Amino acid sequence: MLERIRKENDIKELDMEELYELSGEIRRFLIEKISKTGGHLASNLGVVELTMAMHLMFDLPEDKIIWDVGHQSYTHKLLTGRKAGFDDLRKYGGMSGFPKRKESECDAFDTGHSSTSISAGLGYVEARDIRGEDYSVISVIGDGSLTGGMAYEALNNASHLKKNFIIVLNDNHMSISENVGGMSKYLAKLRTADFYTGLKRGVTNTLHKVPVVGDSVIEKIHRTKSSIKQLVVPGMFFEDMGITYLGPVPGHNLPLLCKAFKEAGKINGPVLLHVLTEKGKGYGPAEEYPEKFHGIGPFDIETGDVLSKKEKDTYTDVFGKVICDIAAHNPDVAAITAAMADGTGLDRFRRMFRKRFFDVGIAEAHGVTFAAGLAAGGVKPVFAVYSSFLQRAYDQIIHDVALQNLPVVFAVDRAGLVGNDGETHQGIFDLSYLSSIPNMVVMSPKHKWELADMLRFAVAYDGPVAVRYPRGTAYDRYEEFRAPVVYGRSEMIYEEEDIAVLSVGHMFEEAVGVWKSLKEKGYRCTLVNARFVKPLDVEMVERLGRNHRLLVTIEENVQSGGFGEHVLEFVSRRKVPLHVLTAALPDDYVEHGNIDVLRKETGIDRQSIAERIIETYTKVVESI
Numbered sequence: 001m002l003e004r005i006r007k008e009n010d011i012k013e014l015d016m017e018e019l020y021e022l023s024g025e026i027r028r029f030l031i032e033k034i035s036k037t038g039g040h041l042a043s044n045l046g047v048v049e050l051t052m053a054m055h056l057m058f059d060l061p062e063d064k065i066i067w068d069v070g071h072q073s074y075t076h077k078l079l080t081g082r083k084a085g086f087d088d089l090r091k092y093g094g095m096s097g098f099p100k101r102k103e104s105e106c107d108a109f110d111t112g113h114s115s116t117s118i119s120a121g122l123g124y125v126e127a128r129d130i131r132g133e134d135y136s137v138i139s140v141i142g143d144g145s146l147t148g149g150m151a152y153e154a155l156n157n158a159s160h161l162k163k164n165f166i167i168v169l170n171d172n173h174m175s176i177s178e179n180v181g182g183m184s185k186y187l188a189k190l191r192t193a194d195f196y197t198g199l200k201r202g203v204t205n206t207l208h209k210v211p212v213v214g215d216s217v218i219e220k221i222h223r224t225k226s227s228i229k230q231l232v233v234p235g236m237f238f239e240d241m242g243i244t245y246l247g248p249v250p251g252h253n254l255p256l257l258c259k260a261f262k263e264a265g266k267i268n269g270p271v272l273l274h275v276l277t278e279k280g281k282g283y284g285p286a287e288e289y290p291e292k293f294h295g296i297g298p299f300d301i302e303t304g305d306v307l308s309k310k311e312k313d314t315y316t317d318v319f320g321k322v323i324c325d326i327a328a329h330n331p332d333v334a335a336i337t338a339a340m341a342d343g344t345g346l347d348r349f350r351r352m353f354r355k356r357f358f359d360v361g362i363a364e365a366h367g368v369t370f371a372a373g374l375a376a377g378g379v380k381p382v383f384a385v386y387s388s389f390l391q392r393a394y395d396q397i398i399h400d401v402a403l404q405n406l407p408v409v410f411a412v413d414r415a416g417l418v419g420n421d422g423e424t425h426q427g428i429f430d431l432s433y434l435s436s437i438p439n440m441v442v443m444s445p446k447h448k449w450e451l452a453d454m455l456r457f458a459v460a461y462d463g464p465v466a467v468r469y470p471r472g473t474a475y476d477r478y479e480e481f482r483a484p485v486v487y488g489r490s491e492m493i494y495e496e497e498d499i500a501v502l503s504v505g506h507m508f509e510e511a512v513g514v515w516k517s518l519k520e521k522g523y524r525c526t527l528v529n530a531r532f533v534k535p536l537d538v539e540m541v542e543r544l545g546r547n548h549r550l551l552v553t554i555e556e557n558v559q560s561g562g563f564g565e566h567v568l569e570f571v572s573r574r575k576v577p578l579h580v581l582t583a584a585l586p587d588d589y590v591e592h593g594n595i596d597v598l599r600k601e602t603g604i605d606r607q608s609i610a611e612r613i614i615e616t617y618t619k620v621v622e623s624i
C-alpha cells in the first residue's frame with residue numbers, strides 16, 4: 001500500500017481494508033527505518049491512525065495541519081511523498097525529524113519546541129478569515145505539550161472564535177516520561193468516560209442521561225445546532241471556556257476517527273477533539289518502554305536494545321551524579337526540570353530526593369519564576385534545562401531572577417550544537433542571551449572534572465549563575481588541570497607567546513587540537529581555558545596583550561553577542577595591542593546532522609580554525 005502513496009491525498013484512493021493494511025505497513029516501515037537512523041519512534045507509532053484519518057478527511061496542502069513539537073510527524077511525512085527521505089532522516093542534508101515549511105508545502109508550520117500549535121493554528125484561522133479564504137485548520141497537541149502555558153494562552157484567546165478551528169488533543173498519557181500536573185489528572189478522568197460511541201445516538205437520549213446539567217446542555221445544543229453536543233458532558237472544563245469538547249475518541253480506530261473529524265468540522269467555533277492513543281503502539285518494546293523509545297538511537301528490532309553501547313559518562317551523567325552528591329550534603333538544594341528529568345540527568349535526583357525534586361511540566365518560563373520563588377524562600381534551586389528550551393524564559397530570567405539577584409543555578413545542558421534534532425534544538429544562543437544580563441554569572445567547563453567543580457562553585461555562589469555544557473561524552477583528558485574555580489578567573493594551560501588561543505567550555509577539546517597543529521607547524525602558541533564568559537577575565541586579556549600578537553577565541557555559540565565579541569569589545573575599548581580572531585557560529589540557524597559535520601560546515605572545527613589562524617597571523621606579521 002505504501003508504494004501507492006506517492007504524494008499527498010493519494011491515501012484517499014484506498015478502501016478500508018487497504019487502509020488497515022497501510023497502517024501496518026507504516027508501522028513496520030517506521031520501526032525498520034528508525035532502528036537504523038534513530039529518531040522519535042514511540043510518539044510516531046502512536047499517531048499512525050490519527051494521521052491517516054486527518055489525511056483522509058482533509059485536503060493537503062490547502063488545509064493546514066499544525067503539529068505541536070513536530071516529533072510525531074513521520075507518518076505525515078510518509079503520506080506526503082517523503083518516503084525516500086527516511087533513509088537520511090535527521091542526517092546532514094537529509095530530511096528533518098520535524099515539520100519544515102521549506103521541506104514540503106504540506107508542512108504548515110515549523111516546530112520543535114512544544115505548546116505552540118494552538119497559537120499558530122489560531123493565527124492561521126484569523127488570517128484565513130481576514131483574507132476571505134476557505135480551508136480547515138487543525139492543531140495537533142499532545143497531553144504533555146498541554147502542560148505548557150502557551151497552550152492555555154492560546155485556548156483562552158481562541159474561545160471567542162465563531163469559525164471552525166479544530167484542536168486535536170493527542171492524549172497518550174505520557175510526556176517524555178510520565179506526564180504531570182492537574183490537567184493530566186483531569187484528562188485521566190476523561191479517559192474513563194464513555195467512548196465516543198457514534199453519532200447516531202439521538203441528542204435527547206443522551207441528554208436524558210444527564211440530570212441537572214441537561215437543560216443547559218439542551219440550550220447549548222439549540223444554539224449550535226450540532227448533534228455532536230451530546231458528547232459535551234465529559235469535557236466541561238473546555239466547554240465552559242467556550243471550546244466544544246468532543247470525545248474521548250479511541251485513537252486507533254480509523255472509521256471512528258474519520259467520523260469524529262467530520263463532526264468536528266461542522267462546528268462553528270473552536271473544537272477540542274480528545275483522542276486517546278498509545279505511545280509506541282504496535283511495537284512491543286516501545287509499548288513497554290515508551291520513555292526509552294521516545295527518542296532513540298539505532299537499535300536492534302528483535303530485542304529493542306540500543307546498538308551503540310555507551311562507554312563513558314556524558315556531561316549529563318556527570319551533572320546528575322554531582323548534583324545528588326551536593327544535595328546529599330546540603331538539604332537546601334532543590335532540583336527543577338521542565339519535563340526533562342531523564343534528558344537532564346535528574347532522574348537519579350528524583351529517586352533520591354523526592355521532596356526536593358520538581359517536574360513543572362513543559363513550562364520553562366514558569367520553572368524559572370518558580371525557582372526564583374524558591375530562592376527568595378531560602379532554598380537553593382538548580383534548574384536543569386536544555387539551552388534551547390531556556391530561550392522560552394528570557395524575561396523570567398531577567399525580571400524574576402537576575403533583577404533581584406536571586407541565587408538560582410541554571411544547569412544549561414545541550415549547550416552548543418546538539419546534532420540530529422537540528423535548528424530548533426541547537427543550543428547556540430545561550431552565551432549571548434545570558435551574558436547580556438546584569439548580575440548573571442556564566443561559566444562553562446572544559447572537562448568532566450571542571451563541570452563538577454563549577455557546579456559546587458555555583459551552588460555556593462550567592463546570585464544567579466549558569467553553568468553550560470553540551471550533549472554527549474564528557475571530555476576526560478587534562479585531569480591534571482583542575483585549579484580551584486575562582487570567580488571571574490580563566491585558567492592558563494600552556495603559556496608561550498605570539499598566538500593565544502582562548503577557548504570556552506567544551507570547545508577546549510577542539511582548541512587542544514588547534515594548539516597541537518599550530519605547534520607542529522612551528523608556531524608559538526598559548527592555550528587558555530576561559531572558564532568564565534561573564535565576568536570576562538580582563539586581567540588575562542591584558543596579560544596576553546603584553547607578549548602576543550593574535551588572540552583567538554573559540555566558542556560553540558553564535559558570534560553575535562558571544563564570548564568573542566565581548567573580548568573584541570574589551571580589546572578595542574582598552575586599546576589592548578592584540579588582533580582578535582573570533583571562531584564562532586555564523587549569524588544563522590544550523591540544520592540537523594552529525595556534530596563533527598556541522599562544525600566543519602560552519603568553520604568551527606579544529607582544522608578550519610587552525611587554517612584561519614595561520615592565514616590571519618601571517619597577515620598580522622606582514623602588516624608590522
Ligand SMILES: Cc1ncc(C[n+]2csc(CCOP(=O)(O)OP(=O)(O)O)c2C)c(N)n1
Pocket residue numbers: 043069071072112113114141142143144145146172174175176279294338339340362364389392
Ligand atoms: C519547550 C520545550 N520543552 C521541552 C521539549 C522536549 N520535549 C519534546 S517532546 C516532549 C514531550 C511531549 O509530550 P506530548 O506532547 O504528550 O507528546 P508525545 O511525545 O507524548 O506524543 C518534551 C518534553 C520541547 N520539545 N520543547
Ligand SMILES: CC(=O)[C@@H](O)[C@H](O)COP(=O)(O)O
Pocket residue numbers: 040069071112176294295343414418421471
Ligand atoms: C522532541 C524533543 O524535543 C526531545 O525529544 C529532544 O529530541 C530530546 O533531545 P535529546 O535526545 O538531546 O534528549
Ligand SMILES: [Mg+2]
Pocket residue numbers: 142143144145170171172173174175
Ligand atoms: Mg503525550
